[in-house]
Amino acid sequence: MNDVFMNTYHRLPVTFARGQGSRLIDTAGKPYLDFTSGIAVNCLGHGHPAVVKAISEQTARLNHVCNYYQSDVSAAFAEQLVAACAPAGMRKVFLGNSGAEANEGACKIARKYSLKKYGPGRHTIVTLKGSFHGRTITTLSATGQEKFHKDFGPFTEGFRFVQSGDIGALDRALDKTATAGFLIEAIQGESGILPQSPAYIEAAAKFCADRDILLMFDEIQCGMGRTGTFLGCEAYKVRPDIVTLAKGLSAGVPVGAVLAGEKAADVFEVSDHGSTFGGNPLAAAAGLAVLRIVNNPAFLADITRKGQMIQDKLRAWNHPRIKEIRGKGLMIGVDIDAPAWDVLESALAQGVLILSAGPNTLRFLPPYVITDEEIDQGLEILKKIL
Numbered sequence: 001m002n003d004v005f006m007n008t009y010h011r012l013p014v015t016f017a018r019g020q021g022s023r024l025i026d027t028a029g030k031p032y033l034d035f036t037s038g039i040a041v042n043c044l045g046h047g048h049p050a051v052v053k054a055i056s057e058q059t060a061r062l063n064h065v066c067n068y069y070q071s072d073v074s075a076a077f078a079e080q081l082v083a084a085c086a087p088a089g090m091r092k093v094f095l096g097n098s099g100a101e102a103n104e105g106a107c108k109i110a111r112k113y114s115l116k117k118y119g120p121g122r123h124t125i126v127t128l129k130g131s132f133h134g135r136t137i138t139t140l141s142a143t144g145q146e147k148f149h150k151d152f153g154p155f156t157e158g159f160r161f162v163q164s165g166d167i168g169a170l171d172r173a174l175d176k177t178a179t180a181g182f183l184i185e186a187i188q189g190e191s192g193i194l195p196q197s198p199a200y201i202e203a204a205a206k207f208c209a210d211r212d213i214l215l216m217f218d219e220i221q222c223g224m225g226r227t228g229t230f231l232g233c234e235a236y237k238v239r240p241d242i243v244t245l246a247k248g249l250s251a252g253v254p255v256g257a258v259l260a261g262e263k264a265a266d267v268f269e270v271s272d273h274g275s276t277f278g279g280n281p282l283a284a285a286a287g288l289a290v291l292r293i294v295n296n297p298a299f300l301a302d303i304t305r306k307g308q309m310i311q312d313k314l315r316a317w318n319h320p321r322i323k324e325i326r327g328k329g330l331m332i333g334v335d336i337d338a339p340a341w342d343v344l345e346s347a348l349a350q351g352v353l354i355l356s357a358g359p360n361t362l363r364f365l366p367p368y369v370i371t372d373e374e375i376d377q378g379l380e381i382l383k384k385i386l
């Protein structure tokens, strides 16, 4: 059945039929514990009653209207999303369909902001080596990993990569005569769950503020409560100019968002940008249901508690195969001295779904609704495999 798909994914030999909470059931009826959330998408697990109700009711009413017109559901979603990101200084939002599309929007805003204020030539966007920002040509151009670039050039010009953590290199790269924006993940997801140091982020924020370069956080994997704060960047004492979100935003219905603070909120003018499906009533209804649950201090604190519990348990094993444990909230990376993919395949066979992030890093992105008992169960299986 997979023969008709283009050959882009290394698919594992399992076909899922349904899911409930933190469990997925395959077509043979075998249950699996989900420590992946569909790569940070199903943040409320599978079949969450509030999301099911919101989607069912909305689809019976109205799935889509084009952006010639208004939708009360989309407007309510946008309002509540901006409110959730207001502590980080966000004021307005543009809704699209995916993470890559959100990052494309961010790059367009940075370039127009700079062009209008300083004229042509100041269009470079600086990103980190090892970063991941998407698969379109421009977001690949922003992605600082050679392996993704192979075969797809020429790329969008005007991207420059710096080594994460090297404040001197960043100082040199953020040339105020040439740079429009700096795009960074608070915790790099795809390249191994690598948190940025506070000193680096604070230095970046200062360089950006002093030089009028837009500070843009790609929160597509680490946002929406995943790290225990609504946005990952809230853990740092900085205020971004732009934030991008997708993945967990509507718990499985495709949606992406680019949010902007004071400086950049009004850069886009009519006809500058658009998206046919972006934030349509169906996606917005799902997003509203997610926001009502996730944007709640007690709920976020529980994400932190569960994440800490996972890290504490892993550390307590003192396992010789585990080399390092890092991450925040329910975004955890574990370096092991074995191929991560082998562990992932064994775990699958034993009914636990985990991810990798690089050849020797296991990645855990469980749904926020996972129970303490499910965590224990999954970790016990992992321990035996290791």
Ligand SMILES: Cc1ncc(COP(=O)(O)O)c(C=O)c1O
Pocket (backbone or CB within 6 Å): 098, 099, 100, 101, 103, 132, 133, 134, 135, 185, 189, 190, 218, 219, 220, 221, 222, 246, 247
């Ligand atoms: C940090 C980050 N940015 C951007 C993307 C691209 O998102 P999408 O696949 O929805 O285009 C991803 C996807 O993994 C991501 O983790």
